Amino acid sequence: MTKTMDSQYDAIVVGAGHNGLVCSALLAKAGKRVLVLEANDQVGGAAVTREFADGYSVSACAHLLYQLQPEVRKELKLATRLASEDMTTIALAEDGNHLRIKTNSVEGVSDEDAEQYRSFRKRMARFSGLLRKYFNKTPPRLGTRDFKDLMTLGQLGLDVRMLGKAEMEAFLRLIFMNIHDEVTERFESPLLRGAISLDAVLGTHLGPRSPNTMMTYLYRMAGDLGRTGVPVGGMGSVSNQLAHAARAAGATIRTGIPVKRIIIENGRATGVETESGERFDSLMIISNADPKTTLMKLIGAKHAETGFARRVSHLRAKGNAAKLHLALDGLPTIEGLSKKDYAERLVIAPDEHYVERAFNPAKYGESSPNPVIEMTFPSFRDETLAPTGKHVMSAVVQYAPYALKGGWGDEAKAAFMKAIVYTLSKYMSDLEQRITASELLTPADIEREFHMTGGHWHHAELALDQFLFVRPVNGAAQYRLPIDGVYLCGAGAHPGGGVSGAAGRNAARTILNREKAA
Amino acid sequence: MTIVQGPVRDPVHQGPLKTPFYPRVEKLDIVNQWHEWKGYSSPDALYCADLEYFAIRNGTAVFDLSPMTKYRITGPDALEYLNRLMTRDMAKIKPGRVAYAVWCDDQGQVIDDGTIFHLREGEYRLCCQERHFSWFQAATLGFDVSVVHETEEIAGLAVQGPTSFSVLNTMGLDGLDQLKPFGLTYFDFQGTELMVSRTGFTADLGYELWIDPGKALELWDALFEAGEEYKIRAIGTHALELARIEAGYLAPYAEFLPCDETIRTGRSRSPIELGLEWLVDFKKPNFNGRRALAEEKRNGSTWRLVKLDIAGNKPAHDSYIFPTAKGKGEIGFVTSATWSPVCKKNIAMGTVRTPHGKPGDTVWVEVYYQREMHWNREMAKATVVDKPFWFPPRRGATPPGPY
Numbered sequence: 002m003t004k005t006m007d008s009q010y011d012a013i014v015v016g017a018g019h020n021g022l023v024c025s026a027l028l029a030k031a032g033k034r035v036l037v038l039e040a041n042d043q044v045g046g047a048a049v050t051r052e053f054a055d056g057y058s059v060s061a062c063a064h065l066l067y068q069l070q071p072e073v074r075k076e077l078k079l080a081t082r083l084a085s086e087d088m089t090t091i092a093l094a095e096d097g098n099h100l101r102i103k104t105n106s107v108e109g110v111s112d113e114d115a116e117q118y119r120s121f122r123k124r125m126a127r128f129s130g131l132l133r134k135y136f137n138k139t140p141p142r143l144g145t146r147d148f149k150d151l152m153t154l155g156q157l158g159l160d161v162r163m164l165g166k167a168e169m170e171a172f173l174r175l176i177f178m179n180i181h182d183e184v185t186e187r188f189e190s191p192l193l194r195g196a197i198s199l200d201a202v203l204g205t206h207l208g209p210r211s212p213n214t215m216m217t218y219l220y221r222m223a224g225d226l227g228r229t230g231v232p233v234g235g236m237g238s239v240s241n242q243l244a245h246a247a248r249a250a251g252a253t254i255r256t257g258i259p260v261k262r263i264i265i266e267n268g269r270a271t272g273v274e275t276e277s278g279e280r281f282d283s284l285m286i287i288s289n290a291d292p293k294t295t296l297m298k299l300i301g302a303k304h305a306e307t308g309f310a311r312r313v314s315h316l317r318a319k320g321n322a323a324k325l326h327l328a329l330d331g332l333p334t335i336e337g338l339s340k341k342d343y344a345e346r347l348v349i350a351p352d353e354h355y356v357e358r359a360f361n362p363a364k365y366g367e368s369s370p371n372p373v374i375e376m377t378f379p380s381f382r383d384e385t386l387a388p389t390g391k392h393v394m395s396a397v398v399q400y401a402p403y404a405l406k407g408g409w410g411d412e413a414k415a416a417f418m419k420a421i422v423y424t425l426s427k428y429m430s431d432l433e434q435r436i437t438a439s440e441l442l443t444p445a446d447i448e449r450e451f452h453m454t455g456g457h458w459h460h461a462e463l464a465l466d467q468f469l470f471v472r473p474v475n476g477a478a479q480y481r482l483p484i485d486g487v488y489l490c491g492a493g494a495h496p497g498g499g500v501s502g503a504a505g506r507n508a509a510r511t512i513l514n515r516e517k518a519a
Numbered sequence: 520m521t522i523v524q525g526p527v528r529d530p531v532h533q534g535p536l537k538t539p540f541y542p543r544v545e546k547l548d549i550v551n552q553w554h555e556w557k558g559y560s561s562p563d564a565l566y567c568a569d570l571e572y573f574a575i576r577n578g579t580a581v582f583d584l585s586p587m588t589k590y591r592i593t594g595p596d597a598l599e600y601l602n603r604l605m606t607r608d609m610a611k612i613k614p615g616r617v618a619y620a621v622w623c624d625d626q627g628q629v630i631d632d633g634t635i636f637h638l639r640e641g642e643y644r645l646c647c648q649e650r651h652f653s654w655f656q657a658a659t660l661g662f663d664v665s666v667v668h669e670t671e672e673i674a675g676l677a678v679q680g681p682t683s684f685s686v687l688n689t690m691g692l693d694g695l696d697q698l699k700p701f702g703l704t705y706f707d708f709q710g711t712e713l714m715v716s717r718t719g720f721t722a723d724l725g726y727e728l729w730i731d732p733g734k735a736l737e738l739w740d741a742l743f744e745a746g747e748e749y750k751i752r753a754i755g756t757h758a759l760e761l762a763r764i765e766a767g768y769l770a771p772y773a774e775f776l777p778c779d780e781t782i783r784t785g786r787s788r789s790p791i792e793l794g795l796e797w798l799v800d801f802k803k804p805n806f807n808g809r810r811a812l813a814e815e816k817r818n819g820s821t822w823r824l825v826k827l828d829i830a831g832n833k834p835a836h837d838s839y840i841f842p843t844a845k846g847k848g849e850i851g852f853v854t855s856a857t858w859s860p861v862c863k864k865n866i867a868m869g870t871v872r873t874p875h876g877k878p879g880d881t882v883w884v885e886v887y888y889q890r891e892m893h894w895n896r897e898m899a900k901a902t903v904v905d906k907p908f909w910f911p912p913r914r915g916a917t918p919p920g921p922y
Contacts, residue, residue: 144784268804302661303596303603306807308625311657476625483625483810 018046045240068224097337
């Protein structure tokens with residue numbers, strides 16, 4: 002191992018995912034000497050734009066921006082240019098009678114449903130507003146007498162109480178519930194039920210009837226009430242802006258340098274060693290990697306205590322969402338859509354049962370024969386992504402279980418691809434002949450390419466037992482691992498995944514506050 | 520009603536298990552008092568608990584400890600694994616040595632205590648009262664080590680008392696005189712390997728014998744034949760319990776609860792609170808409970824284990840402990856108590872809140888006793904002592920005396 006000269010940093014951030022970049026930018030702004038080491042050649046982690054076929058580029062993993070926290074935008078002075086914003090979700094119907102779902106209204110349903118949707122979204126907005134407040138706070142530790150912990154906990158209780166008696170009861174009832182029960186109680190339109198169910202389960206290993214899918218729905222809304230947008234140049238442009246902000250603040254970002262391990266000496270972190278054997282010293286290592294990778298691979302479970310290592314090893318992090326990229330020689334025909342609708346978000350989830358049935362095989366390690374799909378045509382408003390006249394489709398396809406029985410070999414991938422094209426073709430009969438190239442990333446591919454355990458967007462399943470005070474696990478929910486000098490700043494930490502920057506910002510604030518207190 | 524005979528299956532064992540020595544122990548049993556010990560039948564007493572106790576102190580007592588939970592720990596990382604698991608520095612325990620050890624959860628609370636036998640280089644056996652496979656298995660994460668539960672694969676006998684060396688010497692275990700306390704060695708016994716360790720639960724001269732269950736009865740017979748002129752006696756748990764309290768050794772469910780069995784906070788104990796700080800080595804960079812124990816060292820402990828020398832002769836079973844004779848403001852309670860025949864003292868162990876219970880302190884225990892149905896209450900003065908009640912020179916003498 003060669004020891005590099007001048008390798009003393011105040012902090013080393015492992016991984017330049019969007020959270021790692023937010024964290025390093027904020028630390029650098031506070032005057033810290035920060036080094037960011039990224040394994041891939043590009044910054045951004047899962048928030049990147051990549052060319053997947055000659056002349057065709059796409060947001061390679063995350064493709065919709067809906068949670069970027071205003072605090073992050075403000076503090077880092079981000080000016081994100083959006084190609085599409087406040088997108089309408091069009092729930093596709095085979096017969097062309099699609100629904101147009103907006104933030105607070107829906108077209109194409111009965112008056113009763115339209116009214117129910119308004120009141121549903123009003124309540125969800127209130128609840129998600131409450132969640133959002135806590136997304137930008139370090140969750141309190143339970144069972145301590147620490148003043149700050151007690152204050153935050155007390156404030157949370159108070160905030161829930163301030164909803165009013167009826168709404169507090171509704172909140173406490175709903176937060177544990179599944180989305181299926183709520184949508185079937187409220188709505189008669191199968192398409193509306195399906196589209197809302199899809200929003201609740203996207204990116205998780207959950208079906209509409211799985212517990213706590215109301216919470217995952219609220220989670221999705223906790224950015225900008227779930228309003229989606231597509232950045233110009235794809236998601237990579239957001240990461241590039243973040244990297245620019247970090248560099249401008251003085252952080253050093255180096256790409257193509259995979260970190261092999263976090264060096265623990267005498268029970269504390271003292272630096273990192275790269276795959277090439279280079280060593281960088283720092284008494285503060287902030288991991289943007291997921292909690293399992295951080296502890297089991299980078300640190301080594303033996304450096305933690307048994308109870309903690311066991312909890313981390315039991316983290317549920319098995320992705321179930323695949324990413325599909327199609328290069329098209331023209332827009333496919335979808336009956337009932339006007340030209341400008343191609344700038345919106347299209348979903349295939351005909352009803353709530355369809356979504357649950359799509360999930361069923363995934364429980365037993367099989368991919369969905371009739372998958373649920375969320376798609377956009379980002380090239381429609383952004384000509385940088387495809388040659389003139391040609392287009393790109395970017396789609397999230399569920400369910401594609403990480404631990405597919407027999408593994409994700411070429412044959413399994415081809416079979417799943419066939420199921421996807423078959424499903425899509427029901428809505429766009431000329432799709433198949435328009436495809437000139439394609440890329441399908443299964444959770445296994447996502448794990449390999451973006452270095453996230455299980456290929457899970459959230460680094461660890463979004464579930465109440467891995468949420469808030471216990472995210473990722475009890476003993477590490479305050480961005481600090483119980484190993485001196487190691488911090489978490491990624492999606493596996495509170496609040497979770499999505500291009501929100503909340504985890505990175507909270508981690509930076511926790512670190513800076515601790516220093517102030519010391 | 521017709522009863523249909525189902526398919527004949529291998530019989531599933533029902534009821535308590537019998538140890539490999541059961542046929543011999545049962546033959547000596549007169550009082551027929553047994554209890555269950557981790558699935559096995561174990562005798563409370565065989566003929567008279569008091570007389571069995573005197574076999575420990577005056578002759579040779581044989582106790583069947585086969586039900587003791589045993590784990591075999593092997594692999595390249597065995598030492599490193601144990602060092603993370605245990606609070607003490609296991610690197611100091613060389614092959615052929617035995618260590619008393621305690622292990623904690625992440626909160627620095629005691630899960631259990633036990634003895635670790637360094638059988639051969641990198642090969643260990645851990646003996647304890649409770650079962651801990653799940654915890655030990657979880658602790659293997661990140662280590663190249665194997666943990667195997669081997670309770671059933673080894674039969675064990677405790678051979679304790681002043682004449683125990685003479686008995687084993689007569690049995691033909693040449694060279695045993697050189698074995699020091701907490702040492703272990705191997706002999707050939709009728710073609711089978713016999714492991715002998717100078718360990719025990721009595722704080723007296725004594726050994727523990729470990730052998731393949733297939734040779735258990737032969738070992739028993741050889742032992743009792745050799746011991747005939749040295750007053751060898753089989754004993755039950757009651758006699759051993761008396762000796763344990765005299766020795767000041769801890770027992771789970773008496774002096775502490777395994778912390779994974781507690782629900783309420785404050786009902787578990789740390790090693791420091793149990794007087795086992797000498798087993799906690801903060802020089803090790805990481806072990807289970809280190810962070811919490813370091814914090815406890817900084818902030819002070821809540822509880823303290825005390826050994827009490829109590830006035831009078833009424834055992835202070837389950838008594839509350841008070842700072843003054845007035846019996847107000849309880850500071851703790853007794854966890855084990857007995858009249859010690861060999862010390863001629865009324866002794867007990869207990870747990871009190873700090874800062875009470877420093878060696879030399881006087882405390883008061885509330886002793887209840889029954890006389891002809893009527894209950895009497897007595898506040899008995901007690902002195903906190905820091906040495907074991909019974910720790911005779913013969914326990915440590917090498918070579919041991921030919922009693």
